[in-house]
Amino acid sequence: MRALALAAAIGVSGSALAQPADPQTKPTIVLVHGAFAESSSWNDVISELKRDGYTAIAAANPLRSVAGDAATVSAIVRSISGPVVLVGHSYGGPVITEAANGNANVKALVYVAAFAPETGESSLTLSEKFPGSTLAGAIATIALPDGGQDLYIQPDKFRVQFAADVSEDQAKLMAATQRPVTQAALAEPSGVASWKKLPSYMVYGSEDRNIPPTMMSFMAKRAHAVKAVVVEGASHAIMVSHPDAVASLIEEAASAK
Template sequence: MRVRISRVVALAAAIVLTGTASVSGAAAAVAGTHVTTRPTIVLVHGAFADSASWSGVIERLQQRGYPVVAAANPLRGLSTDAAYVRTVIDSVPGPIVLAGHSYGGAVMTNAAAGDPDVKALVYIAAFAPDKGESALELSGKFPGSTLGDTLAPVPLGDGTTDLAIRQDLFRQQFAADVSRQQATLMAVTQRPIRDAALSEGSGEPAWKTIPSWFLLAGADRNIPVAAQRWMADRAGSRATVEIRKASHAVGVSNPRPVADLIVRAATAR
């Protein structure tokens, strides 16, 4: 377990104020909630999305009593994004289950490496790179991705480029099984990703030491399902679930099976 100075200080203050050495009670006071043995679910969104894309999944996890944190993935560079998500993980007490969607899978693969508090990794239509591999490389490993033809590049001052999906093509590319109204909102609120993030090679992958679960989107136009299946097999997935007609936005269109798989990982022994 990692040591968090702020929690230690708060715990000491709680003991002094209450005049008791009951660690469990003081810890509950610091957390502002009852003591629970359930892991915290930390969710990492991918490119062309934001944390709101997890809303349906979050609702179902909370209904089952799980604490949830949705990290705001910066989408600037794989190593820097992973470093940020690692700070989010470090702020969470107790055991953690990490779930990542799309590029968020690559980020959590790096962020969780060597962290003993992360008990499971859940890949939702996500990249699970090995050392040196990039998201761009993996998306082209098998035929079927049409993402490149839908992107609207915006040059940045440092010579790199921000990439977003054209709003008029967003639904057919990213969220074909989501209602037109919701897909329109998702297109407008999507967050662009810096091209360098997609081409940056991964560090040592957490899936080599942490158990993993995979959910595959069978009608994905961003990451071909063949690539998703290949990564799941390589990682030694404990369980692989495929939703045959699901788009890349499978967490939006099918939040229940996504939440079910996360809970399955959280309760595994």
Template sequence: MLRLATALAALMLIAAPAWAQQPAPAKPTVILVHGAFAESAGWNGVISRLRAKGYPVIAAAVPLRSLKGDAAYVGALVSAEPGPVVLVGHSYGGEVISVAGAGHPNVKALVFVDGLAPEVGESAASLGARFPTATLAQALAPPVVLPDGSADIYISPAKYHDQFAADVPTAEAALMAATQRPIVKSALEEPAAALSWRSVPSWFVWGSRDLNIPPALHAFMAKRAHAREAVEVPGGSHVVMISHPDLVAAMIERAAQPGQ
């Protein structure tokens, strides 16, 4: 009886179609890139949801010293991955992923979360000047002058909640204000030297009450990039990955699907 069962099992294996014998393809690695006035832990809600679905995730700790340098850092992470990668950028991190994705054929998708997608020659500052309705400048603390003469900028802790994270609980926003990573002012003025959103499929999501980057600018960039999806979250602030992690994680999953 045992021999018969073994023989039947072997026969079923031989008769099974070839596709049924192939291992499931590995899921792409998701690299999450924070922006200015934030840090990598801001992705925690999205990370937990992606990991539960089996996605490898890296939340990069971006230096925020220069667009060129930040993009080179993220590009090195991409180069270290043997398989496909989905790049996800928040705010200034959108600029970083767009530049970093250029020249990396394993980048299969870009997801901009309240993120900037500049054309070559554009900067965060120049895009903001074209859509001058944000209130970030009024919310900044006095700059911290560094030994080399450059200046770090922060959002004033007293204004952080209303400016940056109005749809996040007050206590959580207070922690975010205390742990915010500053950016060198010149990085926001540095023009993008490359881009990848013209050749790599893109997805955009932003809050309708984003006070750092105007919703009209988000819509303009998404249309210009011929985004696969462009979603405006009603009442969402500049940090929809924190206030709406389910929605953002689901978009990243869609971007990661084969054939996109």
């Protein structure tokens, strides 16, 4: 009972993630993974950020629905009293776009090989806007009890499709630990496009087979991105294969005045 009372007291008094409201404090970096990945995909990016004095949190993205997933991330953002930079990979892009709404402490959005949807767009509608994605041919589906579908990348196709510039052994581990996304989440229309009022940054690879580089370039121009970085030869798993380039852009967004 005492343990329960203590836990309740902690819950009332504030979150363990809360940061002191110091205007000199560097922004906290909240990293949101996308479909077919999970939080540890940010490990090397986090190491780079921590080395440079940043606090980073890799949020667990449920991958169930844009609105629901964004609410989960938004709760983390609200627990932080200082400024926040939201970073999303792939489907994590729509999630951070929505999670930023209503949170005045979000100072910038960083899209890492990620969708930056306009209001009413979905990941699926964006993926069909330009040719070049080969993801559809690599997908495996599992029926869910509610009648929906979970989508995975077939393990034998994972490296070529998702992480071509990652070592074979690491790609096999990533394929085994990938998190599925629901078909419904990819088809869900986005809400208000927060990139219209917040500075946005984008980094992506020239060899991305999930989201074509032409699509990323279009979204960067549409969002009037402060900076867009193209990493030559990089795959969709750019945060794993090129954590230095990703961390560098995040820090640029975090330090901008």
